[in-house]
Amino acid sequence: MNLSKYFALALCALSFTACSDDDNNDVLPDDVPGFYAGKTVLVLNNGNMSGNIPGSLSSIDMATGTVTNNVFREANGRVLGDTPQGAIIHGSKLYVAVTQSNIIEVINPITMKSIKTIQPTGEGSSPRSLTAKDGYVYVTMFDGYVSRIDTLSLAIDNTLKLGPCPEELGIVGNNLYVAVSDGYNTSNNCVDGYVSKINIPTFTEEAKINAGINTNKLVTNGHDVFVICTGNYSDVNPTLKRIKSDDSVETLFEASLMAINGNT
16 A cells, blocks of 8 residues: 555546536535635645554645645644545535545535545445445445445445455446455455446446456546556556456556546
């Protein structure tokens, strides 16, 4: 786990997508000052687990370049939590997966005030990565599950068992794709990694797509799914692959990190 990694969330107007089930279409306006809409970049800082340093949120004013640290702590009088790993804007809310603290923090991105702290109970813990569609936020749970958050009740309403160490995820049409890495299973050199294809309306797994060893990073452009298989940290190098609409897998080239913007 790379605890010095930073996730930059560019809060541009295109990021705030309205949907009928989320906040009654309460989308962030363009004329309200605060952490939003192309004027601010939020940076999610993992902290340092071994050094007992909690995670935090920083903001960068894009007009002046001014950096303000600990904006969540200043707004709420408490730390964000231990080892936040992922965040997403959906509707008018910011959702942050805080892995070691085992919470999903729901935040008003204008004021940085906490709206609700979701504590997973029962199956699924250690929230990791997030994506969203039509009033639901989907979050991987590092102990082997993916959970669904209803954005009206702000509660987990369904959880599906997958496999060891699910990581990043994305949506194409009515399907949710989850990279299941099996990355900590050193006894078999991570050979059980795959991409889980989940039918969103039924929230059931339709297929396990064998993309390669230690399936980890995943992005989508809305029709193709791109995944990086991290390899086994010895003789198998990280490789970028494409999962096509027929679930076939095409090997592209060696890569370890990626981002997507439209068709680029």
